[in-house]
Amino acid sequence: MVSVAVIGAGAVGGYYGALLARAGHDVRFLMRSNLAEVRKGGLDVRSIRGDFRLPAVSAFATPEEIGPADWVVCSLKATAVGEAQELVAPCVGPNTRVLALMNGLGIEERFADWFGADRIFGGMAFVCINRGDPGVIHHLEYGRISIGHFQDVPAELAELEVLLESAQIEVTAAPSLRYARWEKLCWNIPFNGLSVAGGGIGTQTIVRDGPMRATAERAMREVISIGNADLSMAGSSARLDPDAVVDWMFAQTDTMGEYRTSMAIDFVLGREMESEAILGEPLRRAAHLGVAAPTVETLYALVRAAGLRNRGEISALTPGDLEVTPPSVV
């Protein structure tokens, strides 16, 4: 039995934490919303892989109550990365390892600064999960986690792989975490970006429309260029093969149905989007590396503008604005 602190028990943390708890591990959840309901009624997972209930769940309001654990799974939204240090630190003892199960670029770097590089892991969840009523998690599709160790030490990575597989979680161990992050961005940047810039549209709508499909591919090739420059500068020999990545990503997307990206869901529900982690940070990396990425820059500007509209910081015209008021007759 391994002790696991789950920091950020939203849909992703709740789901994977519940799988680990079901497997018999000592899982302690940090919860903001739904704490009382979960303490009273446990967690209810309704999953395409089979429903299950955890009647008794260790849920806490502060990380101090959780204390040091063998593993910390930090599944905060990337927009909350600023709070991660404060929330994770009380759970980190001398031998604790930390998995940042979060979207975007530059996440593990910050964890490594805070807690030391050798204990940091990154994870990317390929999964569709929503929260329902308090204490209820809906697992709708997929479920695989791609993992890497911040220093790419295979023996370290094997330990995390064993832990996750003990909970029947499908795992891919990436030889290079940096490569894996860029590989995920090859999908996330074009499809999250276009899904929001296109007004909240699904992935089939994008891939079936000629000009949007071409834009997705152009964005993807720009991401590949930035990623390869970044891998090169980091001294990694791993490279993204442009044609192979494009072919594979589109083959996957063509057959996956009208998938709603997390960013489109956040946009439509008026929630904060992970624009900086998914688009802004890769573009800052591109600027630093001197790689041009005009398509990605355009998507970033428009996704950012969509967030400003959602927050009422800029406003769009409405039909009412366009009624001409005739000058009064004197």
Place this chain on the structure above:
Amino acid sequence: MVSVAVIGAGAVGGYYGALLARAGHDVRFLMRSNLAEVRKGGLDVRSIRGDFRLPAVSAFATPEEIGPADWVVCSLKATAVGEAQELVAPCVGPNTRVLALMNGLGIEERFADWFGADRIFGGMAFVCINRGDPGVIHHLEYGRISIGHFQDVPAELAELEVLLESAQIEVTAAPSLRYARWEKLCWNIPFNGLSVAGGGIGTQTIVRDGPMRATAERAMREVISIGNADLSMAGSSARLDPDAVVDWMFAQTDTMGEYRTSMAIDFVLGREMESEAILGEPLRRAAHLGVAAPTVETLYALVRAAGLRNRGEISALTPGDLEVTPPSVV
């Protein structure tokens, strides 16, 4: 007195036609909507340059009733260019000259094919006009028309200049029509494009936001590259000076207030947008010339998608789509 057939008496044709009629010219309007009202009540122009009424207006339902005129002003929306030949032809006699007062690229080329190159002129209106109640035109801002002759013959252009100035219309005579078209596209492509892709936003919102301003500039520089390649291929010695054009366009836009582009207005009102004339045709020219324009291509894909959404051909998510329906309990 000159006879003028105005084909497409919407806001633009109605306004400039009314100015020509006020100056004593024999102006005959082709009208689809509001024909009965205008025949009965005339035209009522409410203008920042001074209101005026034309109690008796020559308005017709078919171009055959209008017949050949000295000048044809074709002010159809660019989306209706397919109907232009049929509507203009009955008004073209041996000595008729034709002014295509329309947005976008490739317009005069089609008129030249239909009616002969030497009689074709192009015009770009820099003006903000709306139609109000039937027979009422609101002129809100600006008013200048930039004109060029399809073959750039100065003596021909001078005749059109005289006609328009006789009606107190501010005119700029462009030595090169092709140059003038591209110069207008340098503004229209970034600002019409972003105003729609940004969800129906105004120009101040664009220029005051760092990433959108940078995107507008990047798009403008792409348009300049396409335009210069096009001018070069056409054997013209005219060139757009990138820094000078960018500086001038942004200086104008920075001081012009929260301008609502025609495309944003069309988008918000659910009307057909001039996407092909303003974005699609310049991109086809770019492809033909081998000039890369990734920012413009992205804007085109998103403006086109906005039109598909407006027509219900693709659909965006709504918050209601995102309510998870819990599986029924058996």
